[in-house]
Amino acid sequence: MEKSVATLDKGTICSSWNYCAQRLATGSVDGTIAIFDTSDPASSFFTSTFRFKVNDGSVVKVVWVPPEYGDAIACICSNGSLSIWEEVTQDSEPVQWKQCKVFGGPMDQVLDSQFGNSLFGLKMTIAYSSGLVKVYEILDSLELKNWQLQAEFQNVTDSVTKYGKASCSSASISWSPQRNEARPSSFVLGFNSDTSQLNSPKVWEFDKDHQRWLPVAELADPGDKGDQVYAVAWAPNIGRPYELIAAATSKGISIWKMASNPDSDGRLFVDKVVTFPCHNNQIWQMEWDMSGMTLATTGTDGRVRLWQSNLNGVWHEQAVIETTT
Structure with a gap:
């Protein structure tokens, strides 16, 4: 019930x-x-305790x-x-x-922002309407007002090439949920912009030796790299030897499998597992459950859809949640 x-x-x-x-x-x-x-830990009903204008x-x-x-x-x-x-x-x-x-x-609009809680402190990625990506880090864990700019770059695989100011209507960022010494800090980012090179979701990793962010994977087939991206979501990993990342474009929701270890060039191998057609339903938001087994999506059709993989690795739509009014 x-x-x-x-x-x-x-x-x-x-x-x-x-x-x-x-x-x-x-x-x-x-x-x-x-x-x-909730005032009672045994109760599952939540009431508003604070309300403030921002x-x-x-x-x-x-x-x-x-x-x-x-x-x-x-x-x-x-x-x-x-x-x-x-x-x-x-x-x-x-x-x-x-x-x-x-x-x-x-004059410099923020489109999306996400926190990354690495072993080396709190970081925050911000995507701007100009197409720029900025990574900030906290200087004092007790002072959330003191942020320092760590890096500024564009969402392109060739970091040497620079593109002019883009016009971006939206962006989506998702940090890797993993925190351990064996894995560097990393996040995935995609844009919905008029500059095709910025759009496709790219995975960025922090190179501690050179103190810089590097693109290590691109989640797009060769013919789809200019597609505008609506949402990305990095799944929690509980024992898998690979990573799962979801990316939504106008062509559908794609689930990508990404290797955990880089090749000799420092790149991470990616493989598209499946694409679910959206049927003219633009995806607004995606989020994985805490186990990384179920993906929830919502979009312009007003429904919440749950996607799961069966024991054979075949993905399917597990449930659709609709409003009653």
């Missing part, structure tokens, strides 16, 4: 779940962020900062700004959410 777990504000258009703290953050068209908690425009994305760095969120607004808000308690004053950093804006 289906059961409601929260009643969201009217105008809610984005949300993010904090698995560790069991909290929900939502963003609305009126620029408001709402935080939901922008005059709408909030288009909200994401939690990794829990090791406190209770904090980042939100992207329709004016292109990215702001980081932290829950703080000062002496006997009530708990408040305070803004501690702002990136981007109308």
